[in-house]
Amino acid sequence: MASLNTIFDLLSEKRRRYVLYYLEEQGESVPVDELVETVADWESSASGNDIPADKFREVEISLVHTDLPKTANVEFIEYDVNEKMVKINGTSPEFDTIINLAKIIEEPESEE
Structure with a gap:
């Protein structure tokens, strides 16, 4: 298991939290574009085509160059x-508990 730090x-x-929440929900491989769209949607409270192009591009750059490489440093x-x-794969029960609690507290789908 990854360390608590x-x-x-x-x-x-x-x-990164949003990426982890979504990957945990899906339970299978997810295209980066789908992650970008979901994160942009959760950040902007827009849906689908209503996400401004500049917001989509900002999230895409951040995820591809910073957040996804950082998440890939953990074994799961x-x-x-x-x-x-x-894809998220083989997480520990402790990690699952932490992610689920964080998602409940943050409620990303309803964020404004």
Whole structure:
């Protein structure tokens, strides 16, 4: 299992938390574009095509260049740069509990 410091480091950035929440929900490989759209949607409280292009691009740059590489440093997140796919796999019950509690507290889908 990843150390508590590593987990808290991952959770210290909102976009990384959103990525973890979404990956945990999906339970399978997710295209980076889908992650970008979801995070942008949760941040802007817009849906689908209503996300401004500049917001989508801002989130995409942040995820691809900073947040996804950082999350891929833990053993249970697989980030395939070439295929542009991300998957969470083999998390510990402790990690699942922390992520679920954080998501309940933050409620990203309803954020404004």
